[in-house]
Amino acid sequence: MLDPSTETTQSSAAIQAEADSSSDSSFSAISQIGYYLLHERMLSIGLFMLIALLALWLIGGQIVDPKLADPISGPQTAPPQSKYWLGTDFNGRQVLPLMIHGAPLTLRIGLYAGIFGLGIGIILGFLGGYMRGVIDAFIRIISDVFITIPSLAVLVVVASTIKESSGLSVNAMGFIVASLSWMWPTRVIRAQVLSMRESNYVEVARLNGMGDLEIIFRELMPNLLPFLAASFVGAMASGILAAVGLEALGLGPQHEPTLGMTIYWSLYYGATISNWWWWYVPPIILVAWIFITLYLIAAGLDKWANPRLRQSL
Amino acid sequence: MFLLVVWLATTVIFFLPRIASDRNPVRERLVMMAATGNLATGMEKVVEAYEREYGLDQPLYLQYVRYLSSVLRGDLNVSLINYPTRVWDMIKQRMPYTLGLVGISVLVAFALGSLSGATLAWPGAPRWLKGALPVFLTLSPIPYFMLALLLMFVFAVRHQWQPDWWPLLPLAGATSVTAVYDGWDIERVLDTIKHSILPALSIILSQIGFWALGMRGMMVTTAGEDYVTLAQMRGLRPGRVFGLYGMRNATLPQLTSLALAMSLIFSGVILVEVIYRYPGMGTLLYNAIAGFDYFVIYGVVLVLIVMVAASTFILDIAYPFIDPRVRRGA
Numbered sequence: 001m002l003d004p005s006t007e008t009t010q011s012s013a014a015i016q017a018e019a020d021s022s023s024d025s026s027f028s029a030i031s032q033i034g035y036y037l038l039h040e041r042m043l044s045i046g047l048f049m050l051i052a053l054l055a056l057w058l059i060g061g062q063i064v065d066p067k068l069a070d071p072i073s074g075p076q077t078a079p080p081q082s083k084y085w086l087g088t089d090f091n092g093r094q095v096l097p098l099m100i101h102g103a104p105l106t107l108r109i110g111l112y113a114g115i116f117g118l119g120i121g122i123i124l125g126f127l128g129g130y131m132r133g134v135i136d137a138f139i140r141i142i143s144d145v146f147i148t149i150p151s152l153a154v155l156v157v158v159a160s161t162i163k164e165s166s167g168l169s170v171n172a173m174g175f176i177v178a179s180l181s182w183m184w185p186t187r188v189i190r191a192q193v194l195s196m197r198e199s200n201y202v203e204v205a206r207l208n209g210m211g212d213l214e215i216i217f218r219e220l221m222p223n224l225l226p227f228l229a230a231s232f233v234g235a236m237a238s239g240i241l242a243a244v245g246l247e248a249l250g251l252g253p254q255h256e257p258t259l260g261m262t263i264y265w266s267l268y269y270g271a272t273i274s275n276w277w278w279w280y281v282p283p284i285i286l287v288a289w290i291f292i293t294l295y296l297i298a299a300g301l302d303k304w305a306n307p308r309l310r311q312s313l
Numbered sequence: 314m315f316l317l318v319v320w321l322a323t324t325v326i327f328f329l330p331r332i333a334s335d336r337n338p339v340r341e342r343l344v345m346m347a348a349t350g351n352l353a354t355g356m357e358k359v360v361e362a363y364e365r366e367y368g369l370d371q372p373l374y375l376q377y378v379r380y381l382s383s384v385l386r387g388d389l390n391v392s393l394i395n396y397p398t399r400v401w402d403m404i405k406q407r408m409p410y411t412l413g414l415v416g417i418s419v420l421v422a423f424a425l426g427s428l429s430g431a432t433l434a435w436p437g438a439p440r441w442l443k444g445a446l447p448v449f450l451t452l453s454p455i456p457y458f459m460l461a462l463l464l465m466f467v468f469a470v471r472h473q474w475q476p477d478w479w480p481l482l483p484l485a486g487a488t489s490v491t492a493v494y495d496g497w498d499i500e501r502v503l504d505t506i507k508h509s510i511l512p513a514l515s516i517i518l519s520q521i522g523f524w525a526l527g528m529r530g531m532m533v534t535t536a537g538e539d540y541v542t543l544a545q546m547r548g549l550r551p552g553r554v555f556g557l558y559g560m561r562n563a564t565l566p567q568l569t570s571l572a573l574a575m576s577l578i579f580s581g582v583i584l585v586e587v588i589y590r591y592p593g594m595g596t597l598l599y600n601a602i603a604g605f606d607y608f609v610i611y612g613v614v615l616v617l618i619v620m621v622a623a624s625t626f627i628l629d630i631a632y633p634f635i636d637p638r639v640r641r642g643a
Contacts, residue, residue, distance in 0.1 A: 141317070144314075145314075145317055145318050145321050146321075147573060147576070148314075148318045148573075148575070148576055148621060148622060148625050149318060149321070149322045149325075149576060149618060149621070149622075150577075150579050150580045150617055150618060150621050151576070151580075152580035152583065152584075153322075153326070153580065153614040153617045153618055154322070154325055154326055154329070154614075156598065156602070156610065156614055157326045157329065157330055157610065157611065157614050158326075158329050158330055160602050160605070160610055161330035161607075162330065241456055244456060244459075245456070245458075245580060245584055248458055248584050248587060248588075249584070249587065249599055250599065250602055250603060251602060263459075263462070267462075267588070272462070272465055272466070272469075272470060272484065273470075273484065275470055275471075275472075277466055277470075277472075280462060280466075281463070281466060284459045284462055284463060287455075287459055288454075288455045288459060291454040291455055291456070292451060292454055292455070294454070295453070295454035
């Protein structure tokens with residue numbers, strides 16, 4: 001998976017020397033990332049899997065006609081064959097186009113959760129970690145309480161009451177799921193800010209007369225970047241997890257072929273008992289692929305941000 | 314903390330749906346019943362009687378007070394589909410299955426994961442264990458119920474590629490469809506265990522990697538501590554150093570993450586039950602959602618929240634027994 005071409009190894013050696021002389025040019029920053037990627041299998045495998053996923057989304061979505069994912073575009077429950085690569089489902093939808101057009105919908109839900117979760121997490125995390133005092137105590141307790149509450153339970157109540165006859169739309173689903181994706185980012189960011197604000201370089205910046213906002217944006221934010229990226233990916237994963245969970249319970253968008261809904265329909269029509277494996281195995285593999293991708297990226301970023309972890313792993 | 318969690322959760326699930334929509338579940342349910350011919354005459358009167366009984370005609374804050382007091386009394390109203398049956402009675406029947414599944418799988422996964430993680434951090438870990446870790450780590454981010462479906466595909470459905478001796482486990486339920494049991498005799502227990510293997514396994518497989526990774530991280534730090542070196546130099550048996558000096562000290566942070574993971578574990582188990590039609594609270598919830606049995610949905614969700622909060626609470630008060638450092642009230 002790693003192809004260390006001679007070119008990159010050479011440049012990475014050069015970067016190492018450069019990094020030792022502690023130069024700060026943007027060139028060195030970029031190649032430092034390259035050097036890091038070569039030596040960090042988790043992150044690079046994760047990124048590779050992400051690229052494959054994006055390729056499926058962007059290229060597959062262009063090549064494959066979305067109409068093929070509509071009902072009665074093929075025969076009923078045909079097993080995989082040369083004409084229908086992954087077979088067809090009970091309603092005559094072709095499974096392969098269904099996957100290609102369903103995966104982006106699931107990813108979109110995850111993106112909502114990631115963006116919203118990270119946004120709220122940054123606001124609350126910085127507010128608590130930087131201001132401390134009563135505000136911090138309040139934010140800490142609230143986020144701890146919400147971590148303990150099973151979010152699926154809350155989401156079930158919300159989704160089942162506002163479910164219309166046609167089900168939720170993908171966007172509504174995304175917003176509902178996103179509303180409970182901020183706890184972990186808040187917790188992680190707050191803890192980091194709390195420890196960083198005591199560090200020497202922040203002290204120096206303060207003595208130099210930097211304002212609070214300036215310190216936050218020019219000193220803390222850049223150092224937090226890997227954590228922020230990891231939080232984003234984590235919030236995305238938890239959002240998709242909540243979404244497929246709701247979908248498995250039948251609370252998803254009824255007319256949209258998200259991956260979770262495909263699994264729900266296959267169960268609904270008894271695909272396991274009837275042994276129509278080509279219907280439910282591909283979406284599971286794709287969802288598993290998404291989760292493993294996000295997990296590897298988040299873990300890789302965490303290791304990057306946390307050199308102590310790097311040694312123990 | 315326990316009370317705070319339960320109060321906040323109940324408040325959120327009371328207000329959020331009411332802000333988000335103005336559906337009247339009782340009315341809708343009754344209209345549905347009328348449409349199927351169950352309840353043709355005097356529709357309006359019945360709806361009004363229901364609304365009075367559940368206080369739906371009162372202002373929101375009064376409804377809230379009423380709701381809180383009924384939750385405190387443990388009164389979860391009655392099912393709309395199985396009308397006179399009380400929701401609590403329905404849940405009471407299902408709860409042992411859910412708790413059993415959660416309990417067994419968490420115990421096994423936590424024990425196996427922690428033990429293997431600790432072994433990996435200690436010198437001389439067996440090679441097969443080192444090879445197994447990436448496999449379990451790969452399984453760990455996959456949602457339990459997807460793993461459940463994959464296990465079902467492999468171990469519960471007959472395929473051509475399976476050899477004759479391939480073990481096939483039950484596909485659904487907690488007992489065989491044909492079996493009729495009066496009480497809990499040994500046969501029924503065995504049957505239930507057989508039906509629980511796959512649901513439990515899907516949770517265990519997904520969790521082992523998580524606990525192993527956490528434990529390994531903790532053990533690496535612990536193994537470097539001076540008191541471990543001292544214990545080794547004193548010539549204590551390696552097993553004693555490993556267990557009492559190493560693992561016992563490394564377990565505490567693991568328990569903290571277990572407490573934080575409880576909500577995910579419970580929601581995961583609920584979904585696994587749906588896949589295997591296991592007669593726990595998850596299947597009850599699934600059926601209630603399908604029939605829009607409002608009070609059952611609420612009841613299951615409330616009990617679920619209380620169970621998660623309670624398990625977190627129990628883990629919290631268990632710390633001092635495992636780690637004396639906490640007992641001294643540091």
